[in-house]
Amino acid sequence: MITISYYNMLSLPDVSCYFQLEYLNSKSDKPVAAGDKVLFLMLTRDEKEGHISAEDVYPIATRGVVESIENEWALVRTTSRVDLDGIQPDGKHFQAQLRTRPEISDLDLEEQQERFQKMRAAMLDALEGTQWLMGARNYIMRWSNMNELITFTSSMLQISSEEKFAILAEDSVARRAENMEKAFYESLELFKVNREAQSAQKENNEQLYREQAIRKQIDFLQDELDKLHPENVTDVQKFEQKIRESGMNDTARAEAEKVLNRMKQEGKDGHEYGMLYDYLDFVTSLVWKKEPATDIDLKAAKAVLDEDHFGLKKTKGRILQQIAVMALNKKQSGSILLFVGAPGTGKTSIGQSIAKALGRKYVRVSLGGVRDEAEIRGHRRTYIGAMPGRIMEGIRRSGASNPVVVLDEVDKLVRDYGGDPSSALLEVLDPEQNATFTDHYMNVPYDLSDVLFVCTANTTDTIPGPLLDRMEVISFPGYSALEKFQIARRHLLPKAMEKAGIQAEQLAVSDDALRAVISDYTMEAGVRRLKNRLDTLCRAAAVKLVSGEAEQVSVEPGDLRALLETAPIRHDRVLEAKAPGIVTGLAWTQAGGEILFIESLLAKGNGKTIITGQLGDVMKESVQIAVSLVKSMFPDQAERFEKNDLHVHVPAGAVPKDGPSAGITLTTALASLVTGTPVSAEYAMTGEVSLRGVVMPIGGLPEKLMAAQRAGVKKVFIPEENVDDLMDVAEEVKQALEIIPVHYAAEVLERVGILKPASAAA
Ligand code: ADP
Secondary structure (H helix, E strand, O other), X not given: OEEEEXXXXXXXXXXXXXXXXHHHHOOOOOOOOOOOEEEEXXXXXXXXXXXXXXXXXXXXXXXXXXXXXXXXXXEEEEEEEEEEEXXXXXXXXXXXXXXXXXXXXXXXXXXXXXXXXXXXXXXXXXXXXXXXXXXXXXXXXXXXXXXXXXXXXXXXXXXXXXXXXXXXXXXXXXXXXXXXHHHHHHHHHHHHHHHHHHHHOOOOOHHHHHHHHHHXXXXXXXXXXXXXXXXXXXXXHHHHHHHHHHOOOHHHHHHHHHHHHHHHHHOOOOOOHHHHHHHHHHHHHOOOOOOOOOOOOHHXXXXXXXXXXXXXXXXXXXXXXXXXXXHHHOOOOOOEEXXXXXXXXXXXXXXXXXXXXXXXXXXEEEOOXXXXXXXXXXXOOOOOOOOOOHHHHHHHHHOOOOOEEXXXXXXXXXXXXXXXXXXXXXXXXXXXXXXXXXXXOOOOEEOOOOOEEEEEEOOOXXXXXXXXXXXXXXXXXXXXXXXXXXXXXXXXXXXXXXXXXXXXXXXXXXXXXXXXXXXXXXXXXXXXXXXXXXXXHHHHHXXXXXXXXXXXXXXXXXXXXXXXXXXXXXOHHHHOOOOOOEEEEEEEEOOEEEEEEEEEEEXXXXXXXXXXXXXXXXXXXXXXXXXXXXXXXXXHHHHHHHHXXXXXXXXXXXXXXXXXXXXXXXHHHHHHHHHOOOOOOOEEEOOEEXXXXXXXXXXXXXXXXXXXXXXXXXXXXXXXXXXXXXHHOOHHHXXXXXXXXXXXXXXXXXXXOOOOHHHHHO
């Protein structure tokens, strides 16, 4: 058996071919004679690269036979395909079992020949005018079937050897013919394009030719596709133009062009088309060009801040400092301000005013409830429905590369299985890193260094340390009744009227009515509720005006109930006479300050302590300290704690998380309980208490005092060490309350009448 092995060539059955005897002899010891068997093997790699082993041979080969010998030539004809089983190397040769592979003759010979003629004609046509054809024409004309054509051109087919082998392995004659045609025509097309490229380009660089040829081929096919789908053209052209004009950096442009090419190939019906479209739409609608810093007029900026917001003097001052520093540094961003305070205290809207004062675009990005890092940094485009993160989405919405971005509710980020969103946020805010912020969806960096970030939160407690360290906290303690009145008069009411389409002369709300809305229909640190109430009021007035009931509506306190359709809040509950054991405390919550009542009771039992209400664990320790303290202050009453169960309850409503600051309230409540002395409802108090009976400082004093004033409390005990914080408390609140700084718990007990002054001194 003579074996002939080829790499990158196909040997199909029914092919006649002349071989030089010398060539055949070199593989065999005996002289070649007619009738000798020949086996054509297909190799998976080039023989020249080294010794061929069993794995280098494809498991299907073509059998042939030497038909005749003419001079120095042997005419070999291939007959059938064979499976090679158990190929074993054997010295220079191989051992293998040969099994003939049956053909499925599902294409009649006539049609096969017809197709072959067409292929040959196309080939001759393509070769027309080339030097190559001059010698080859006769040779080509001698081919008698499609298999010969493919076998003799197989080394030039632009398909992989795997694909060539697949043609050989195909049992169905019809399918094989189809595959051969496809490979042939595609390669022919490429050949033509190549030729054009060659004549156009004189450079003798094969790689370049090849690349160009392929590109031209792609363009050509794309044009053909475009003709079939004219609707595609618009999208592609639109994005081509947008990419050109976007001012993208090189990386971004390369990525966008890659996606655009995929979009071209995909065509409008492709299942990825929509995703590719969305990507290009997103990146091309971002502003990539740097915007120059605008000149800053500090006076004008101040005027803008004052115009939009009443009060907030300290905050505005700090904002102006920031603006001034930015102007001196010629920078568009600076330190990151974090506005902390209850809802409706103007944190977000002052952020908007900053943008206005700087003459920059504004966008708000809400981070509340974000639990997945991908919501900040985007989803990778590996699946349909992937989206950019909220930051980049916000930047896009802003329509600028240097907007003022208010990141709302940074305290409401949730760390979860989806990774840590706060660490992603850190990257956004870090000036060292944010010039190359890479959203996973975009997959290319975007420069955030000109963006001015402002954050808001209700509390700093839930903000992770590293994030908090990046920001400068400015607290918004809420508004006093007087401030609220001004805000309502100057801002909220005019806006509400405008929204309802009411002209200035059509509605008159008296000062008393406005004050009543604030004090009797809202109970909040901010003005959100107030704003809603005024909206409701204006809508009710609109009905009256439109129905013709009145031409002008004037509102007095007495009209509010009907217009607002709610009952006023009762404040007298604070001032109700109280039983011993009940004391008013002050608490800080995320919604601002609140008053809370601590109720205590001794009932028959054996010294257990029961704590109910919403205060939980923090409260337990405070209760234990209060019990010990009261026992030591009232030794003769100590036994009562052993013989009874103590029950402490903080009615629901307020959900203060600062349990310790209820220490003085608890101590007073227990002292009131054991001595049977009721504490007047005009007192409220806040302060942590130590075992020695020292009243220690607490946080959130401004909020707490405002809550006390709102609730109608008259006198408030505060820790002496908090006196400095009174600076931040509105004058009006300070005037409305008698604020009593104390150092020892005993001073409180004395003032409320539980302890006699003499015993306190003892
Ligand atoms: P926050 O972000 O603190 O929850 P907002 O900024 O949403 O509060 O404020 C709620 C509403 O109250 C907005 O309409 C805002 O314009 C208004 N507002 C808050 N504070 C003031 C103020 N000092 N002067 C004028 N309007 C204010």
